[in-house]
Amino acid sequence: MSQTSISWTNCVWNPITGCSPASVGCRNCYASRLAGRLALMGQAVKYGGLTNKINGKIVWTGDVRLSADTLLTPLSWRKPKLIFVNSMSDWAHERVPKAWRDQILAVAALAPQHVFQALTKRAGIARDYLNDPNTPGRVEAEMRNIATRQGMETPTLVWPLPNWWSGVSVENQEAADERLPIVGKTCAAIRFASVEPMLGPVQLGKNADCLEWLICGGESGPGARPFAVEWADALVKECQQQGLAVFVKQLGKRPTFNGADLVILNESGRRDGHGGEPGAWPAELQHLNMREFPSGVAQQQKGAADGR
Numbered sequence: 234m235s236q237t238s239i240s241w242t243n244c245v246w247n248p249i250t251g252c253s254p255a256s257v258g259c260r261n262c263y264a265s266r267l268a269g270r271l272a273l274m275g276q277a278v279k280y281g282g283l284t285n286k287i288n289g290k291i292v293w294t295g296d297v298r299l300s301a302d303t304l305l306t307p308l309s310w311r312k313p314k315l316i317f318v319n320s321m322s323d324w325a326h327e328r329v330p331k332a333w334r335d336q337i338l339a340v341a342a343l344a345p346q347h348v349f350q351a352l353t354k355r356a357g358i359a360r361d362y363l364n365d366p367n368t369p370g371r372v373e374a375e376m377r378n379i380a381t382r383q384g385m386e387t388p389t390l391v392w393p394l395p396n397w398w399s400g401v402s403v404e405n406q407e408a409a410d411e412r413l414p415i416v417g418k419t420c421a422a423i424r425f426a427s428v429e430p431m432l433g434p435v436q437l438g439k440n441a442d443c444l445e446w447l448i449c450g451g452e453s454g455p456g457a458r459p460f461a462v463e464w465a466d467a468l469v470k471e472c473q474q475q476g477l478a479v480f481v482k483q484l485g486k487r488p489t490f491n492g493a494d495l496v497i498l499n500e501s502g503r504r505d506g507h508g509g510e511p512g513a514w515p516a517e518l519q520h521l522n523m524r525e526f527p528s529g530v531a532q533q534q535k536g537a538a539d540g541r
């Protein structure tokens with residue numbers, strides 16, 4: 234299993250690797266840095282040539298790649314899991330052919346024990362793909378291909394896939410105004426938004442009606458930008474008023490509170506670069522310790538995520 238420290242999922246699955254920045258939220262892309270390192274650490278087949286070093290910074294080249302070795306991995310996981318799809322890419326990237334998406338959704342359809350959490354900043358491409366009336370037929374054909382090769386039975390395709398969650402990443406109000414109405418019109422069993430890195434206040438407004446889940450958090454890693462805890466406070470309140478499940482993932486590397494830097498220490502007494510341990514948050518911020526999931530998530534899956 235591909236372990237992850239991301240607290241709202243159980244594991245990551247990366248059948249596609251490679252990406253390119255879509256908006257200001259991508260400025261400090263963690264995935265490009267990790268891809269550059271992995272390419273040098275023996276994973277050249279999957280990550281080699283997908284990044285360049287420019288002015289000392291590792292950046293995506295814009296190429297994308299399908300990993301045939303990784304594609305079928307979830308079929309071998311018997312225990313139900315929450316699976317973050319393509320943490321090292323964007324499944325709706327412009328260069329990803331429809332046929333690759335068809336194969337990915339076919340695997341999800343053949344593994345109904347799991348929940349597949351797919352995030353994108355390319356909300357329009359994800360909507361057009363999932364709403365296309367020809368997509369279910371192509372996914373069903375891929376299901377049959379894979380099932381035949383694997384000696385599996387082909388279940389009847391249910392559309393939208395009950396275990397495919399379609400989400401958008403938004404970093405500020407501008408991105409929210411652009412992408413949330415689009416995800417709201419996307420054919421998916423569960424629609425959600427991740428406001429991370431949260432770079433400013435975000436109001437959901439009417440868009441909350443179309444969402445089942447909201448994640449928020451501050452930025453971590455080199456170059457992390459400030460995160461005013463008050464932004465999360467207001468967003469959490471709005472979610473609660475709207476009855477929307479909310480998951481506050483982390484306060485990030487540079488949280489501020491009441492206009493001053495907020496220092497969060499880790500277990501070793503050092504400054505925490507993620508702020509992802511609610512137990513380390515000050516008492517006056519404990520009301521932000523909200524780690525909810527959409528209703529219907531199996532306890533086994535939720536428990537695994539909660540237990541990090």
Ligand code: SF4
Binds near residue numbers: 252253254263264
């Ligand atoms: S969409 Fe995600 S993976 Fe792609 S550049 Fe932006 S942050 Fe990185």
